[in-house]
Amino acid sequence: MLVGEMLNMIINKEITINELATMYSVTDQTIQRKIKKLGYEWDKKKSTYKYIGKSHQPLDTDFSTLFRKKQPSNYKRIQIKNKDKKKASYSKDTSDILDVLLVRTKSPPKRVYQGFYLDKDVLSIINSVPKNYKSELVNEALRKVFKEKGLL
Incomplete structure (x- = not known):
């Protein structure tokens, strides 16, 4: 997923930092640190990221390349029932990481x-x-x- 796409999805509330952390098998703080390292800062008043870096914006950078271990990019949703609650897990079978983003991991409260x-x-x-x-x-x-x- 490109940095520009990811930031737009966060701003539009299509994905959360927590969901990204789950997707990349890291903590929320790691995701926030990576975004900050890229030169972005969260503007609380406008609920958006603003670029404060010195070079050009890394909008076309693949976000998964910022992590040490290679992240799986192909997932398939598998439903597991646990005490009448559904939890989603993923396996490498489908074609695209967009499938993960389109299939919401959290149901509405x-x-x-x-x-x-x-x-x-x-x-x-x-x-x-x-x-x-x-x-x-x-x-x-x-x-x-x-x-x-x-x-x-």
Whole structure:
């Protein structure tokens, strides 16, 4: 993927830094460091990258060449079911890395953040659960009560 294409996709929110990191098997920070090394800086107010480098913009540079190990360029989506959640993984079978970008690795969120005031006794039970499972606990508890009342 060319640097110019990648930056446009990030700006247009067609791909995230996290998805790029997954694609290249590196961390988010590595992707951000590589973009900065190319001479680009994120402009928070305009939500865009601006070029601050001294030479011409490297828009036609292949981004994958910036990594030490050779990155696979051909992938095929394979669905794996794990506890009713789909996770995408990729194998070298199809023709193009565009397939990876066109096949979104993240589904749109099914959950919406909502804040509530909780009583201390209820909150102490919720806080006794590991951070990653708090939303699941609250959703399942409410779902159980709503099903019992015939609302779901």
